[in-house]
Amino acid sequence: MTFHLGYGTNGFANHRLDDALAVIADLGYTAVALTLDHHHLDPFADDVGKQTEQVATRLQELGLRVVVETGARYLLDPRRKHHPTLVSEDQEVRVDFLVRAKQIAADLGADCVSFWSGVGSPDAWDHLKSGVAAVLETGPSVPLGLEPEPGMVVERLDQALRLRTELGNPDLLRITLDVGHCVAVEPQDAAACIRQAGELLVNVQLDDMLPGVHEHLEFGEGQLDLPATLAALTGIGYTGVAAVELPRHSHAAPDVAARALRALRAAQWLADAERAVRADPAAIDTLFPAAGRAVGAGQDAARVRLLTAFADVADDPADGLTRLYRYGTSAERRGVLCGLAEVGDRAPAAGVALVEDALRSNETDLVAAALGPFATRHLGRHAWRHGVLKCLFMGIPLTAVDGLDRHSDAELLRMVAAFADERRAAGRPVPADALALLGKAS
C-alpha cells in the first residue's frame, strides 16, 4: 500500500466545507487535511458533535481519508493571527483547542491532529514542553503530529525530534512534515528529512518553496525535487496522508488543486519510472516513449532524469542512448539531446554522432536541442559553427546555443557576416540575432 494524496481545506477557505470536500474528491484526491476553523467545523460551536458526525459521513461517502490541522489564523483571537500558542502565557487556550481537536479527530477517525509550537523566544522551550505534555495527557488517545514551522520555536526537524526525546519519546507524539518548509529552512533536502523522520512521520504537507523564503508555492515554482520527495515517502513505507498545503491560493482553489494533482501524478510516475530503470535498465525502452503523455509539459526534464538513472546502471550507456535516439519520435530525440548535457560525457563518441544527426535534420527543436552544453564540450569547431549558422537560417533564437559568447571566434563571425551580406544582396532582412552577434564583435 502506498500513501494517500490529499488537499488541505485551508486552501479552500472561500468554499463551504461540504463543497470543498466534494471538489477535492471529484478531482481524484483520496484524502483531505481538514483545518478546523470558524466556518469549517468550528470546534467551539454548540452543536460541534452533530456537525462532526455529518462531516464524518460526508468523508465516508466521498472515500476521503482525513487528518486534522490546527493552523487556523483567527479562530482563538480575532485580532492576533495564530494567537495564543503553546509558547504564549495563556497557553491553556491553545491546549483546550488542541484537546477539542483530538476529540473531533477521534470522532472523524482521523490519522492524527497536527500542530505547531508558536512564535516566541527560545526561552519558552520548557513552557512549550509542558503544553505539549498537557495536550498528550488530556482527551482521547489520538496521535499528535508536531510540525516544524519556519519562524517558530520549533522550526526544524531536529528541534521537533529533540522535544520528543526530552518528553520521553511518547508513542502518540509524532511528526508532521511540510516538505516546502524543508526547502526553506532545513540543512538537508525534503527527501533526507523524510528518511530522518522515518517511522515517526504521521502527516505530510506538500508544496513548493524557495530556500529562505516561507511562502507556499505551487509545484514547479520553487526548488523542491517533487519526484525525489515522493520516492522518499515510498521508500520509508509511508502509508498516511500527504496533502497539498496552499493556504494562500483559495481564490482559485479548484484550478490550483487540479494543477497540483496533475503535477503530483506526473512526479509519482517519474519517481516510479526512475526506480524501475534503476532496477532494470531495459525498462527505459517503454518508459522513455511514455514520458510525454505521463508528464506533459515537463517531459524534457523527465527524460533527462530517466537517462541519468539509465546511465548510472546500464552496462553500455552509449548503445542505449543511440538506440533511444534511433527509434525515438522527435520529442524523444529532443529528450536524448537534452540528456547529453548530463550523461553525454560517459559516451562522448556516441553523443557526438547523435548531435551531428540532429544538426542534419530540419526540425527546429532538434537543431536547438543539439547545441547544448554537450556540443560545446565535444562537437568539432567546424560542425559547431555550422550549427550556429543553421540556427540563423532556421530562425532559431541564438539563446538556444550554449556558451555562444565564450566560443564565438573569428571564423564564425566571418561566416555570419557573409550570411548577412547575402541576405542584404537578396533584399531580405538580416536576423536581429546575426546583427547582435556581429555588433558585439565590432
Place this chain on the structure above:
Amino acid sequence: MRIFDPHIHMTSRTTDDYEAMRDAGVRALVEPAFWLGQPRTNVGSFVDYFDSLLGWERFRAAQFGIAHHCALALNPKEANDPRCSEVLDVLPRYLVKDGVVAVGEVGYDSMTPEEDDAFARQLELALRHDLPVLVHTPHRDKQEGTKRTLDVVRESGLAPHRVLVDHLNETTVKMVADAGCWMGFSVYPDTKMDETRMVALLAEYGTERMLVNSAADWGRSDPLKTRKTGLAMLDAGFGESDVDTVLWRNPVEFYGQSGRLELEPVAAGAVDAATGSSVLRGER
C-alpha cells in the same frame, strides 16, 4: 466547420494542401501507415517511414496548426512480401509512442494466408497495447473481404467499438453496422465514395459511428473531400451538429480510445509558425 480527417496520407501531399486544409477547417488528422505506390523491399524502409510519420510529418503539420497523429502497421499488400513482414518484430517498439492513436491500416488486399497471419498478429498487438484498430477493406472482392474481416475481428477478442472498418460503400456498410464496428467512408474520386452517395448513406444509416475521410494520397485525390461532404450534408438538410458529429466528434471519440489524442498541435518548435507558409529553410 471543424474537421478531423481520420484517414489521409500527408506524406504524399504538398504544403499547398496543408494550407488549403487549414483554411477549410481541418484541425486534426490521422495518417495511417500504408504502401507508398513504389513497393518497399526491406524492413529499414518501414522504419524510416514510421520515423517520418512520428517526426517530420508531425512537425510539418504543426506549422499549419494541424494536429497530426498516425496509425502504424504492416499494410496488407506488403504483408505478402517476406522481405517486409519482419517489420512486425519492430512494430511493438513504435506502438508505445505518443502520436500513435491506432494500429492500421491492417486487413486484406488479396486475402492470402500471409495476410491472414499479419492481420491476426496485429490485432493481437492492438489488444496488448490497448489501441484501437483501423481496418482497410480490399478493392477487389470487397464484400467477401469485409465479411472475412469481421470474422477475424470477432475471433480476435477485440470489442467492436475498438475497430474502424474503412473504405465502405453501399454494398458493405450494413454488415459492419450490424457488427457494431465504426464505419469509415473514403470520399475519393472515381474509385471509392462521392459526396452525393455519402449523404444518401448518412440519411439511411444516421450519423452514429460514421466517419468520413478523404484518404488523399499519391493518387488523384482531394484532401478537401471532408469539407465538401460536410457542405453536401448541409445542402441535403442535415444540421450543423450532424456535420460536427461526423467530421469531428466521431473521429475524436474513436481515436480518443487510445488516450493519446492531442488536439492542440505540438508547438512548431522555436520558430513562429505564423510567418511562414512553408517549411523554414532560411527563405525568410
